[in-house]
Amino acid sequence: MSRNNFNFNTTYASLGDSFFELVNPTPVKTPQLLLFNQAFAKELGLQMDQWDGNNGSFPQELAPLLSGNQLFEGSAPMAQAYAGHQFGYFNMLGDGRAILLGEHIAPNQKRFDIQLKGSGPTPYSRRGDGRATLRAMLREYLISEAMYGLGIPTSRSLAVVTTGEKVYREEIQDGAILTRVMQSHIRVGSFEYVNHYLTKDELVAYTNYTLARHYPTQVESANPALALLKQVLIQQVHLIVHWMRVGFIHGVMNTDNMSISGETFDYGPCAFMNGYDPAKVFSSIDTNGRYAFANQPGIAHWNLSCLANALLPIIDEDQTKAIELAKDVLNLFPNLYTEAYTTMMGAKIGFNQNQLSEEVIELIKSLLNWMKENQADYTNTFLHIQSVLIPEGIYTSSFFAEWLLKRETLLNKEGSSKEQAIAIMQLQNPLVIPRNHWVEKVLDSVSYTNDLTQFNSFLTALQSPYLQTTNIEIYQAPPENGDGFYATFCGT
Template sequence: MNMKWNLQHSYSSLPNKLFSFQSPIPVKSPKLVLFNHELAQSIDLEVSDNELDKLSQVLGGNVLPENSKPLAQAYAGHQFGNFTILGDGRAILIGEQLTNSQKLFDIQLKGSGRTPYSRGGDGRATLKSMLREYLISEAMYHLGISSSRSLAVVASGETVQREWENDGAILTRVAKSHIRVGTFEFAYQYLSLEEQKELTVYVIKRHYPELEGSKNPALELLKKVMEKQAELISDWMRVGFIHGVMNTDNVSIAGETIDYGPCAFMNVYDPGTVFSSIDTAGRYAFGNQPKITHWNLSRLAIALLPQIDEDQDKAVKTAQETLNQFPDIYESKYLQLMRNKLGLIGEEPQDKALVEDLLNIMNQMKADYTNTFASLTSGEFSENELFENDRFQDWYLNWIQRATKNGQTLEAAQKTMALHNPIYIPRNHKVEEALFQATENNDYSIFHEMLKVMKTPYQFNENFTAYQFPALEGDNGYQTFCGT
């Protein structure tokens, strides 16, 4: 098979408690359903069309690439606040693809069968949930948000039992790495201090080489991950994305969005929005995402305490002082993104109030988050209760005054806004329609059209107007599910 893999296996150089060598479990009749040629090219994986059938054997887990050393990673996690020992229960890392530019990317098969960490699970994944991850992760990438990506979906030819019988599938996921906050929590519990330091040195070398040689590597790593998470979550808030299950095992040390389970996008602006069926208390509601990130980072800080200082009291004091900076770091990044959404130049004391006033009005009027900002960007206001509201009219005049400050024209402000306000997001009802047609009728036409729409989410296309609006009945009763 003339496929250009350049697989490395640096993760297996870490202490062996952090992983178990494990091959994927072969499936009955793997068939390639989706393949991301553009992503393959970007990681220098060359595949010709006449090899796609052979590729289904590899990405289905039946045939291993040459020189692969498949393994499942061990990690822990706080799931809805409760500490649990976990690990890759249905995923196998087949290696790290080294690109021509010397960048490493994990190549992981998700849904590839049982591992030592499956905890009674079947190790498999449904076609529907793998298609969802493919669609949403690619949408996030094209929205400009740091994310794992999807290289392929292979139908397994087998069924998977969840609430009912489903078609099975394997997703090939590409990420900077799959190292999580939960990886450090696991190391803190089960590895010696020297082994914990090995993990920190490895992560710094792989993801943050600028920190090499630091006087206090663990502390500097904590600061860097805080910054990356602040950037990521503020970007989620910018587009109305709700992850749905922000457990510490789903928090990437590299600052990518990973583990797309019950995720969805908010239509009507409401910070209390929850779609995940397992988040019954709203812990991971849209508006809670920043403070949950702060909490998750505190778990990372605890795991790093022995490395931060030999004196426990000093370590706690230093870590707490560092963590206390997160709200300000996040607010600064978030406020700048919201300034961009409103086309504001520079910083003014009233900017925060201007943003909050608009969001409060939108919440009160049950306005669509994406379309409100899109209307402000285009200057085209449909007949809408929001735009006719007196509070909005007053806000609008204040915004015009602020946006045209410092000699900026409104047109210039709107050019900035156009770069930060998507016209299209994966609307929940369209996602469900695409998944239903694909899995129930083997009709991928809507799915492929959605992928096409989401490749240019900031550019209006008159052929895609159906993707601009939420369902007529709204999101009442809409739920998303984990897939495990």
């Protein structure tokens, strides 16, 4: 991998400087490559001539490039402008600590944004220093790669570089830069910015650009803005159902954190639920539970209404008609989500889409009610149903035994064998997730001892979460005392 390794073709620059500010990364003191995602680099078509995987080391020649001290050939560094509703309140935002190097074209012709996160201040930094902590960047690397392993649309992590500099937050921490890769960083908040601050013509151009980039089959639609709204809605339905499948709580579902491509990103205060609680919140700043686990579908719908509002001027010249057309699309969300969620939950207990009778739906509801009452572990409950784990505790109760009998009766009624049911469940129910206590444990190990051994072992397990791999059992147990007062922070 060298200065000319990325195949940059940055189309975002063609939109004009109203959409971004050109800015170079701020050099750091002593960049050192700490993590490099070799498998992902190969997918991107990056040439790794210097790679020596036998001794577990990384080619430090990459550190100046992946820190921004040196620029890749063909890069066009910029900070993107966007706005957003944060906890319901509108703000002008923009990339305050991230710089887009450019758009890389992979061998399969897919286009990816290559972004350095923590690469220094930009015109949008406000009072921030534009830097990121090592702990926060390691966390995003770990969680994003875990989400990819779980089969959930997500940003990816290519590398983490330590900077040799300190970052001042609640306490002094080591600094780091993450190389984040996405289909694009276009957000709902991007359209809010264009609608609020730019012209109608620029909103038309931005809509056409986004359709061409993400939904090219819709470019010739009679109403491009409405087509975009519908496509984003469909993608978000699928994404949120995935989150609900694995007990993922994003924690900060502001409109600037909802991607138009339907990818999960900005992992600051996210966490995975242990004991099932629909009202569960981990984020320290979500004091009112706005982004609680069960609220995520509703918030996604609300965010989509913000996108619709931003697109109204180009949906129709007649404002009243534009509102009605947008409402017609937004009203698709509840039924699409309910259908997708019910199908997913049915699969988690072994029923396919054609077997979701009212009896099966009631079976799902009764299970979730019991799980809530008993704070049953969200991941392991389904593994007990799948007969992966040895029954103990609440899983030896009379209710659970009776529930399993009802399920078996309904499977027999549908003509489905135990083997068929397990095959369905195995695609839905991970054996391991990034449990919060393990995430903290491996981050502590790196932060305090500079030892990546535990981090890498955990990462390896998370990259194949549906496979019964060696030593996976140590990651399956929930924390002894539950989550207690565990809280997450945005890491900025």
